[in-house]
Amino acid sequence: MKHAQVWPQETLFLWFFTVIVAFLTGVGGTLAWYTASYEDRALPGVTVGGQSVAGMNKEQIAALVSERFSQTQLTVTVNDEVLSASLPETGVHVDATATAEAALTGSGSFLATTRSLFFYTPVPTTSTLNESEFKAFATKVDALAGTPPVQGGIALSDDASSLVAQPASAGKGVDTESLSAALKETSTELKDENIHLAPQDVTPDITTEDAESAAKKANELIAPTVEVVTPKETVVATAADKAQWIETTLENGTLEASISSSKVKEWVEGVAGSVNRDPINGVNNVDESGTHIALARPPKPGMKVTNADAVSEEILSALENSSPASVQLAYDEVPASYDSRTVPSGPERFAYQAGSDEKWVDVNLTDSTLTAYVGQEVVRGPIFINHGGPGNETIIGIHRVYLKVPTQDLGCTPEWSYCERGVPWISYWSGNFALHGAPWVKEFGLGSNESSHGCVNIPVSEAKWLYEWTEVGTTVVTHY
Structure with a gap:
């Protein structure tokens, strides 16, 4: 009878150890390769908004999040009135890049990769709520509940010279905390949400008394x-x-x-x-x-x-x-x-051919200047003046001084649209057209936005000199 060969105990242990090492080496190598293949991609089992992103890189995940975010809607029902809005319209802002980076957490890690073979990893979106934009959205939702409250405030008075209080009044609205919580859940899961909110009485945050106090302070300021x-x-x-x-x-x-x-x-x-x-x-x-x-x-x-x-x-x-x-x-x-x-x-x-000893006054309406001549010699000027504006143009031509008045009220009767009292140094040269001082004028000459009703307005000191120099009969030439 032939007996089976019995291996020495040491040999059996060595053989068993070799098999185990070979197995672990193979598994480890496989896992190492598997880990390296997901170094820049989301691991198996990773989801964003309930959707698998396994194998996606950061740009792909960010694009997916942005698309889902723009399409996700919140529908609010109040008193059978319905309002639907996309997340961007509610004040929610999602950081798609930060969400994608969170989804890649553990990529390239041996332990995380091994764990991903057995467990799911849901990743919430990274989002924020803009308070002013959310408030605007909440105001629209409040309108579904009925007449919203009116906040106290201040406004210009009827004559716009002071500030007056605008009274406050109570109204209807919804629970904004419930609305905010619904938005948080919707933005986290990127899943359409329908909520029902009950109307409730809402008192204004800013009362009539607050508004009156603010108006008083404003008028004091x-x-x-x-x-x-x-x-x-x-x-x-x-x-x-x-x-x-x-x-x-x-x-x-x-x-x-x-x-x-x-x-x-x-x-x-x-x-x-x-x-x-x-x-x-x-x-x-x-x-x-x-x-x-x-x-x-x-x-x-x-x-x-x-x-x-x-x-x-x-x-x-x-x-x-x-x-x-x-x-x-x-x-x-x-x-x-x-x-x-x-x-x-x-x-x-020259605009006028004067005798050699003849006094005459040149009024150049193009340059807005006045020059006094004797013959062809300048004795005064050119000085800046103002003349008639649109609808009240200064007439052009050759005229002569026919009346001189040291001071006079101009206009000041029903047929005239203006009234200037005590106008000095007036030399009339055609009808109501005259050379005279204009103490009310702030600036003379080109660049001034002040025009006359047809007369030639002159700085007072120059008008005085001209009044004393001219005589009845002195020629005045107005031209462009």
């Missing part, structure tokens, strides 16, 4: 006088101007009125804009060879305000301290140059 001194005039902010400067904010549930720095700055910049201007070049008359003959129009430097921001800040500080403000605008002059105008060198260049 704008009560002080505000003026800005410019090179031409002092500009006083009207009550209506200052009322526009008020803004309101909700601070810890309280309606607060304050001065808007941006609106004050806007007003100051408007004043500065009336001062700022480009330079206007003077004009020299030259002959065909370029030789200077005479000054036709003096140069007018430009102006550029340099302290508008500082003026705005000073006004704001004064009002916040219940103090009046009187602030000077500073400016730099912008130099003007000269242009040349080619004219005949002989007497034909």
